[in-house]
Each structure stands twice: as C-alpha cells, then as structure tokens.
Amino acid sequence: QLQLQESGPGLVKPxxxxxxxxxxxxxxxxxxxxxxxxxxxxPGKGLExxxxxxxxxxxxxxxxLKSRLTISIDTSKNQFSLKLTSVTAADxxxxxxxxxxxAVTGTPGDFDYWGQGTLAIVSS
Amino acid sequence: SYVLTQPPSVSVAPGRTARITCGGNNIGSKxxxxxxxxxxxxxxxxxxxxxxxxxxxxxxxxxxxSGNTATLTISRVEAGxxxxxxxxxxxxxxxxxxxxxxxKLTVL
Numbered sequence: 001q002l003q004l005q006e007s008g009p010g011l012v013k014p015x016x017x018x019x020x021x022x023x024x025x026x027x028x029x030x031x032x033x034x035x036x037x038x039x040x041x042x043p044g045k046g047l048e049x050x051x052x053x054x055x056x057x058x059x060x061x062x063x064x065l066k067s068r069l070t071i072s073i074d075t076s077k078n079q080f081s082l083k084l085t086s087v088t089a090a091d092x093x094x095x096x097x098x099x100x101x102x103a104v105t106g107t108p109g110d111f112d113y114w115g116q117g118t119l120a121i122v123s124s
Numbered sequence: 125s126y127v128l129t130q131p132p133s134v135s136v137a138p139g140r141t142a143r144i145t146c147g148g149n150n151i152g153s154k155x156x157x158x159x160x161x162x163x164x165x166x167x168x169x170x171x172x173x174x175x176x177x178x179x180x181x182x183x184x185x186x187x188x189x190s191g192n193t194a195t196l197t198i199s200r201v202e203a204g205x206x207x208x209x210x211x212x213x214x215x216x217x218x219x220x221x222x223x224x225x226x227x228k229l230t231v232l
Contacts, residue, residue: 046210046223046224046225046226047159047161047167047210047212047223047226048223049220049221049222049223052221060219060221062220062221063218063219063220096166096167101172105155105173107155107214107216108214108221109155109157109212109213109214109221110155110157110169110172110173111157111159111167111169111212112169112172112178114166114167114168115166116165116166117166
C-alpha cells in the first residue's frame with residue numbers, strides 16, 4: 001500500500017518561495033499508474049487543488065496558481081515537489097500530497113491515497 | 125466558472141440516514157468524487173466515480189448523480205461518521221479540479 005509523507009519548512013516569509021516535498025513509499029512512482037497531486041487547505045476552510053504531475057513530467061495546474069507554481073518529480077528518489085513563488089499570508093495552509101487516478105480516468109481528481117499534511121505558515 | 129454548492133451543515137440522529145447534496149449546473153454530466161475529513165485528519169476518499177466505493181469503505185456509504193445534484197448517502201449513521209464531507213469534480217472548461225465548500229455532518 002502506498003504511503004505519502006510531506007516535508008518542508010513550516011514558516012516562510014512573505015514574497016519568498018514555498019518549497020515542499022512529498023516522499024512516496026510502498027511502491028515505485030514510475031511503475032504506479034498514478035498522477036501525483038498537491039492539495040491545500042487554509043486553516044478552517046475547504047480544500048483547494050494545486051496541481052498534479054505524471055512520472056513522465058506531464059502536469060495539470062490550477063489556473064489561479066499557474067503563474068507562481070512549479071511541480072516537479074524525481075522518480076529516482078520516489079519524490080515529487082512543489083514550489084510556489086511570491087507567497088502571501090493567503091497561502092498559509094495545510095498542504096497535502098495525494099495520489100491522483102488521472103492516468104486511469106483521463107482527468108485529474110479522484111485522490112485515493114493522502115499524506116498526513118504539513119502546515120506552511122507565511123509570516124515575517 | 126463552475127461552482128459546486130454544498131449545504132454548510134447536516135444533522136442526523138444515530139441509526140438514521142444522512143443525505144449530503146452537491147449542486148452544480150448539469151453536474152450529472154460530470155464524474156463526482158466524495159471525501160470524508162475527520163477533525164485533524166487528512167481527507168479520505170469514500171465514493172469515487174459517482175457511486176463506487178473504494179476498498180475498505182463500508183457499504184453504508186453510497187453515491188448518486190443526476191441532473192443538477194449529486195448526493196452522498198450515509199445509512200445507519202454512527203458517531204464516527206461525524207466529519208466534514210467534500211464533493212469534487214473535474215471542470216473541463218477551465219481545466220480545473222473543483223471541490224465543493226464542504227458539509228459538516230453532526231451526529232446528534
């Protein structure tokens with residue numbers, strides 16, 4: 001069974017870049033027929049999809065974040081990463097990584113394995 | 125842009141049936157997934173592809189989708205079902221995964 005674990009700095013200054021990594025265990029990212037997704041949740045609010053990436057590097061991004069967002073993948077380390085530039089307090093959230101069955105269904109969504117989440121706070 | 129509308133809260137007595145709706149323009153033409161999020165925990169997929177249950181999800185959880193409304197039905201509600209529930213679709217017009225605003229299920 002796949003397990004996902006998010007990691008990254010808990011505190012980021014405004015205008016800087018938020019970088020997070022998700023480490024996958026229990027299976028090879030390259031041999032799993034999944035996209036790999038980032039989803040965030042501001043404190044006390046609902047879920048927001050950030051983007052999804054395939055092992056080949058193909059991506060889907062949330063249009064509202066696309067100009068600030070890069071999602072990358074390193075199959076040799078079984079990891080994928082998120083970089084969000086020019087962050088503000090509005091980017092403070094719990095960030096989750098998850099598996100995305102887009103490779104099977106043809107469209108992103110249907111997130112069946114989730115990490116426990118990592119809280120990123122944007123503050124000076 | 126496409127909007128998913130969920131009631132903020134639903135209350136139900138133990139043993140009864142809870143129905144959580146997710147409204148959207150012609151949502152019946154889209155594929156809907158549902159997630160349960162207990163306090164302080166990551167979301168869990170409870171229904172995918174409108175009405176399919178992932179392995180390990182009790183048969184008490186079921187889904188339907190038609191017209192402008194998708195519905196998550198929880199039968200024989202238990203105290204442990206108390207959580208926030210989110211619907212989710214893919215909007216092909218905006219190339220965007222969308223979540224509903226979430227419904228807090230309270231077990232009385």
